Structures are given as C-alpha cells and as structure tokens.
Amino acid sequence: MCFLGWVISPYTGWTREHWAALADRLLLAARRHASPSHARVSFPGAPGGYGPDVDALEGFARTFLAAGFRVAGEAGHDPLGLMEWYAGGIAAGTDPHHPDRWVRLDEHGQAKVEAASIALVLHLTRPWLWDRLPPRVQEQVVDYLAPAVGADYPPINWVWFQIVVEQFLASVGGPYAQEDIDAGLALAESFERADGWYADGSERAYDHYAGWALHFYPLLWSEMAGRAPDPRYLARLERFLDDAVHLVGADGSPLIQGRSLAYRFAAATPFWVGARAGVGSPGLLRRAASGIVRHFAERGAPDEDGLLTLGWHGPYRGIAQDYSGPGSPYWAAKGLFGLALPADHPVWTAVEEPLPVETGDFTRVVRAPGWLVSGTRADGVVRVVNHGTDHSHEGSDLADAPLYARLGYSTATFPLLTGDPLDQSVAVLDEKGRASHRTGFTAGPVRALPSGTLTGSSRWRAHWGGQGPGPDHGYSRAGAGMRHGPEVEVVSLVRGAWEVRLTRLIGQPHRLRMGGWPSPEGGPATRVHGGPGLSEAGTEVAATPLGERTLVPWCATPGAAEPGRWYAAALLLGDGDQPPVIDDRKVTWPDGTIDDLPETVTLSGLSK
Structure with missing residues (x-):
C-alpha cells in the first residue's frame, strides 16, 4: 500500500485507505466519551459558551457526519457498526422523555446547526439507517426537526441549515414550508460575489465558510431535492476552486484567516464538493484536500488519544470563539466528505497534481x-x-x-x-x-x-x-x-x-x-x-x-x-x-x- 500510495499520490503519499483510517480512529475515540445511549458525546475539556448540553449534541452530530460519509462511500458496508451505534443515539436523543434527549431547535439556536448535519447524514445513508429505524423513532426524528419550519435563522450561512432540514422533512413526508426553502434560496443567492465567491451574509465576510458551508450545501441540497444542480452553482464552484487551490501552502496549511479555525481540516471540504460535482481536476483536488488533512494529522490533530481539541495543531484555547465547545472541532469531519465517494471514483484513482505554489x-x-x-x-x-x-x-x-x-x-x-x-x-x-x-x-x-x-x-x-x-x-x-x-x-x-x-x-x-x-x-x-x-x-x-x-x-x-x-x-x-x-x-x-x-x-x- 505504501508503494502504491506514492505512485498515485506523489506529493502526500495519502490514499483513500489513509483517509478511512483517520475517520475510523476519530469515530472509535469518540465512542469512549459517549453516554450509554450514545445520544450524547461529551469530549473532555471546559464547557463551551453554550453549555454542556449543546456540547454533547455537537459531539454526536459532528461525528455523525464522519460516520455517514464513511458508510455512504462504502455503499452500506459497515464493519464498525456505525449505523447501528448512531441509530441508538438518534432514538434516545429525539425521545423527549429520555434523560439523554437532545436540546431542541426551539430551545437553543445551536441545535439548528446540528440538526442540519443530522438531516444531511440521514439522507446520505437512508437505505442503511433511516429506512431501518422503527416507525416510532422516525416519528420522533420528524418531531425533533419540525421546529425548523417557519423559524428565524440568522441571514448568514445558517440559512442553509433551514433549507437542508426542511428538504429532508419533505423527503420523508414530514412538515415543511416551501416558502421557507424558496426564501432561503433567494437569500443565499444574495451572498454571491465576484468570481464564484460567496460572502457570509451582507458584510465583507470572507473566510473558510465560503467553501465549507456556502459551496457545500447547494450541491447537497440539490441531491436531497432530487434535481440536477443549478448550472450557476457548478460554474461558481469551479471558479472558486481555481482561487482556492492557490490558497493552500505546499506543507498543506490552509490560509490562516477567519473565524472557526479550530475546525481545521474542514478547509478541505470544497475540494471534495468539486470532485463530487465533477468540476476541477481530480488529481489537483485530492492533492489539496490530502495536503490539508495530512498537515494536521502530522502535527497533533487528532492527538495521541484520537481526539480533536480546541486549537490549531495542538490545544490552544485562545483560538476558540464563544460558541466553541469540546465538540465543536468535529466540524472538521466535513473535510472527510471525500469518503462519501467510492474507491473507484476518479478523485481517488487519479494521480496527484502539484499545487500552484509547487509549480x-x-x-x-x-x-x-x-x-x-x-x-x-x-x-x-x-x-x-x-x-x-x-x-x-x-x-x-x-x-x-x-x-x-x-x-x-x-x-x-x-x-x-x-x-x-x-x-x-x-x-x-x-x-x-x-x-x-x-x-x-x-x-x-x-x-x-x-x-x-x-x-x-x-x-x-x-x-x-x-x-x-x-x-x-x-x-x-x-x-x-x-x-x-x-x-x-x-x-x-x-x-x-x-x-x-x-x-x-x-x-x-x-x-x-x-x-x-x-x-x-x-x-x-x-x-x-x-x-x-x-x-x-x-x-x-x-x-x-x-x-x-x-x-x-x-x-x-x-x-x-x-x-x-x-x-x-x-x-x-x-x-x-x-x-x-x-x-x-x-x-x-x-x-x-x-x-x-x-x-x-x-x-x-x-x-x-
């Protein structure tokens, strides 16, 4: 495997097997910090600004992203029993009478963020998880997500959280409001700027959210809605990626700018989105993504216990915003989105190409x-x-x-x-x-x-x-x-x-x-x-x-x-x-x- 890795990955040496091993390590380490029901994943560390209940929900929802990508890319093959493990957590978390029940969307705004991750993975893994949930649990999930309908969401990247949740509800026969989706899509369009970039709202807010949120959700929402991606989304993504590959250092470091930097290799997300959408050069996209994740993996993230801490390489609490808690860094799981693509996808089989700074x-x-x-x-x-x-x-x-x-x-x-x-x-x-x-x-x-x-x-x-x-x-x-x-x-x-x-x-x-x-x-x-x-x-x-x-x-x-x-x-x-x-x-x-x-x-x- 080592020799093959350097043949197809002459710059990083990383293959899909390296990515899968990283995901498995993160997921198995997370289990050690879960409640018996699996609904709450409470990582060690001081509570975040929103309290331990939100921290525990983040720990579940954000590691669930990694689990979903892992199983979706293997067409349901699941030797770690990830779907069964997370199904238990979903059953308890959405049960309003269970002691481990989740913070609801109408109780704390952060639950609106985590609900989108849960809905997204339920969509990606539908044959192996949602379709196998007992009807009672399915009803609980719908009831848990339903407060998104008609709710207020901040006019920034959060608009996509409402769109994704309501689109999932629509796909399973739950309550939704088409006017919410339409209004959200129109608002998201207002974020468009020059050369395929999005601002995170009406301000001059340019950072990694442009890639790991504002280019990520339009393509996934299109799949959830059962429609071909809007050609505008594809054209913007392709143009944005042409800039984005120029913002990765030869050592794999992404540009160190903007908030939420504790999400670390989530910065790889837009390159996988491009691969899934069929825009950009597969070898260059994987070079950028693998360079980013390898940069952190070789510098202490995850740490020796397999955990992602609040920090950049190692722990550094000063990097956190007030919304950051011990579960927050697992938004990095979005950077593992490439695992949702099967092993024979061109992004995994193409030979790595050099980054612009390497040429x-x-x-x-x-x-x-x-x-x-x-x-x-x-x-x-x-x-x-x-x-x-x-x-x-x-x-x-x-x-x-x-x-x-x-x-x-x-x-x-x-x-x-x-x-x-x-x-x-x-x-x-x-x-x-x-x-x-x-x-x-x-x-x-x-x-x-x-x-x-x-x-x-x-x-x-x-x-x-x-x-x-x-x-x-x-x-x-x-x-x-x-x-x-x-x-x-x-x-x-x-x-x-x-x-x-x-x-x-x-x-x-x-x-x-x-x-x-x-x-x-x-x-x-x-x-x-x-x-x-x-x-x-x-x-x-x-x-x-x-x-x-x-x-x-x-x-x-x-x-x-x-x-x-x-x-x-x-x-x-x-x-x-x-x-x-x-x-x-x-x-x-x-x-x-x-x-x-x-x-x-x-x-x-x-x-x-």
Missing part, C-alpha cells in the same frame, strides 16, 4: 475579498495582502477583528489574537501609544500590473477603542466611545515574498507605525525595512498557536508623521536578502523588475 512562484488577484495573493515555490508559503475584508462594511467604525482586518495573512503565520493592532497593520498611535483600527475602510481597486506585480489600496479614518459588549464570534462587535483621528491611506505593491507598503496620513499629525508579519521563531524570516521618516524600529515577541515566541518586526516615525507625506516600507515573509529599492517614482525589485509607483504617490514630497 512556481505566482501572483494572483482575488477580487471578491480584495486579496493580493503571492506564492513562492522555494518555501511553499502563500501570502495574502488584504485590502477588502474586515467582516464589516464601509464606514462601520469598529475595532478590528484580528482574524479579518489585518493587512496580511498567510499559510505560515498566525495573527496575534489579543491586544490592539500590531502585526500586519498600519496604525496611528495616540498620546498613550495605543494603536488605531481600520475596520470600516473604503476598499480601493486590486489589480495586476503588466509586470505581474500586484497592487491594491484601502483608506480609512483611524479610530481608537475596544470591542463592544456581547459574545465573541470572531468578528467585530459594536461599542460606544470610539475616538477618531486622521485618515489613513495605504497602497500595496506585492511581488514574491516582498510587499512595498506606501502610507500617508490626511489630517492631524500623529505618530505612524507599520507592523510586519507575525512569524513563529524558526519559521520564515520576517523583516520590515522602513524608508525615510520611519527611522524607529523594533521586534515584539508574542504567543500564537504556531509558537510561544512569535516575532513581529515594526518600524515607526520617531515623532508625528507629516500629514500628506507618503512613507514607504518593504515587508518580507520568507527568503530575501536584498529588499526592493524604492525611489521617488519607481520600485526596483530584487529580481530586476521595475514598476512605476501609482500616479498619486510621490515619495519626495506631497501627493499630487
């Missing part, structure tokens, strides 16, 4: 989230310079969410999760040295120059303050008492491992600071070279899930920056001994390429 250096504009993407083959790192995403909207004037509003994210760095902006920031410092925020910025255009260099910009009014009250869901919360400062304009030019960052203040003079990449000690090199006027420099040390010693270089003006004057710095993540040379009108890159500065920028004086 050569590349630059790429991703328009919807406003990202300038750069991959370098030498180190396999993919970087994103962000001029379009903050999980908010223009003019919102909120404190920055570290997982959305930073100017840069990569596959090798983790943003600092606490404190005022430092890493990958342009900050105005107040009289106490506190750094300003940029959420609510105006996004400028992002584009590629004829040379291949990328450029983008954004502009905002600097503001100081903290997150407002309420639960931490990974994005900004409105608060009172924001203080305002000068406007800040930033223009980026990106090529290879370097970014040239141009900044000016418009308004009152303040001290200006530019922060670089937060690279873990022993990781890629990170440097900031400040140009004229940015004569102060230093390196801060902080902890992130990638290392207790994460280095963040910065440069700053020694006093107040001159309003209207452009300041320039070169920022590095990776290899690069010689920084770009920046003069009055042009940038000369280490590879000899010369790019003109934007017409609005003159470094020797004020802007035109």
